[in-house]
Amino acid sequence: MKKAHKVRVGISIGDLNGIGSEVILKTFADQRMLDFCTPVIFANNKLLSFYKKHFKMNINFQGVDDAQKIIDGKFNVVNIWKDNLKINFGEEDKFLGKFTLQSLEAATQALKKGDIDTLVTAPINKNVIQSDKFNFPGHTDYLAKHLGGGESLMFMISQNLKVGLLTDHVAVKEVSEVITPSLIEKKVNMISNSLKADFKVRKPKIAILGINPHSGDNGVIGKEDEEVLKPTIKKLQDKGNLVYGPYAADSFFGTKNYQNFDAVVAAYHDQGLIPFKTLSFGNGVNFTAGLEKVRTSPDHGTAYEIAGKGEADYTSFKEAVFASIEIFKSRKEYEKLTKNPLKKQNKKL
Template identity: 70%
Template sequence: MKSAEKIKVGISIGDLNGIGSEIVLKTFEDSRMLDFCTPVIFASAKTVSFLKKKYNIDMFIQGVEEASQAIDAKVNVVNIWKENVSINFGEEDKKVGEYAFKSLQAATQALKNGEIDVLVTAPINKHTIQSEDFKFPGHTDYLAQELNGESLMFMITDTLKVGLLTDHVAVKDVAQNITPELIEKKVNIIYKTLKQDFRVQEPKIAVLGINPHSGDNGVIGKEDEEVMKPTLEKMRNSGKLVFGPYSADSFFGSGNYKNFDAIVAAYHDQGLIPFKTLSFGSGVNFTAGLDKVRTSPDHGTAYEIAGKNEADHHSFKEAVFKAIDIFRNREEYMELTSNVLKKQSKKI
């Protein structure tokens, strides 16, 4: 197990015209963070030095050519590019989008190679990062392609966890995308991640309805009656504590969410609006279901305040801590599971 060692936290720098670099540097300006992990930023020492001066951050950085060369107790920067980058805070720029992808691509490869233990991604601009190599709605879909497993967007705090059946899907397409197979797959991912990544022994999961009032028995759409209810009943019959569908409009306001270990929303805004209302600035986006750990802050590039030294870095800092915790929990779970299997095999 690696729990006694420093976790190597790989960091993709995100869109340089946004607040990503600011929140990354502010997080590790506090030298106490180096007691918990070894940060490895994928960018360039030249670019990071410029950004340090911009934000008046007093921090030593260690330039390295590969993540495997990262030095403990230092803020390491892997030199992905050597040239100067033209940074214009608050502006959309395809060239800056190229650098965001270079950083993400290199960090993901290092994660696959085991040169870093976890990945924390700073926000990207989903428009400017698009290219022949990146044709995805966001980080989650790209990582699903690059890493093993089935990905799921899972928004988390210590007390609230919200997963999505559909994430970056247009509202008009949501209902047709939700099938019994999708519901089972996504709920099973959440069930597994609650056990292995969050130490929940008997996960209790609530699922929100697709339509207003969960369809009112078919009066407002038939998807909840014909697709959602039979699937959830089937899962309950298999022994899982899965309940719903619940009417989404009152579920959070009534406090009912506090009775469950996780909530599954049918679509993006149904889950993220209440999540961010209740926990904005402290929430974390965790890509559940993959064989590697990736987290990110619960916000975007925030161009309106980029370069003004006004960004709050606490969500990014929390994303770092959550990545470390999940990594250690998963290692412990895997070791315990392995020991149980070994004992069972000896009995046979």
């Protein structure tokens, strides 16, 4: 019988002038990481050698020319370009943005083909990566298009808190227009399915935060909570879902009410991410739920202000790696138990 390989964790390099390279190397400088997975970074041997020398890292990597030639149990570098690149830490560089995109494209294709099992994306600068091939507000939208083309969900996860968003990279003035009963049902179902398949929660209990201050104060501060959220929550409850709310967002986290739920649904980006990062920063992970493949990332950005200085905390990236491994394994177990692949579930949404 052929020996099963370790989980192959693909890694896109992120912004070359940011802290991505540092947190990647710091994570895998610990040889014990190779007991848990086979890391595969999509970049270039020369570039990794430069980073290794700059940060004075004692780390070995194996260069391969194709993702199909990955060596199990080694730190693999898939060479996807031959250019010699000049790195200027902390600076925006649209020329280097082309290579950031090449890394993401190659990693995504390898994930689609099954050459890697999961994908962990290092932070990008959304400005320098923009092009005809990448016209998206972030990784989540790009991967939703290239990994199935369906709905996806920005799901911020940590050991004690999970926050999903109804809207992510949407201007605040447009939030109330975007939130519809259909969207709420889709997102809640995606969170519920993810909690079951990816986190082994048998009967998910989910809280939904109000759209307006004080959840609208019975219609005094906006009508959306009364006319959109409450009827939809009631509909979801009638279908047997343990979904509750809307809760006033200003007190929900301070009173630790979030501890009573398996996940929290926020109406918009900052409503969910500010408390999440306050409570979990450095240990949180950005997980793209709803996709047929597993993708995670650290909960921070390129951090130009400290790039190249050796000061970056790699905890969140390391947590993103472990989260991708655990979600991949959990999903496999769930599919075996239910004999109902996640792909089939998502089609029902």
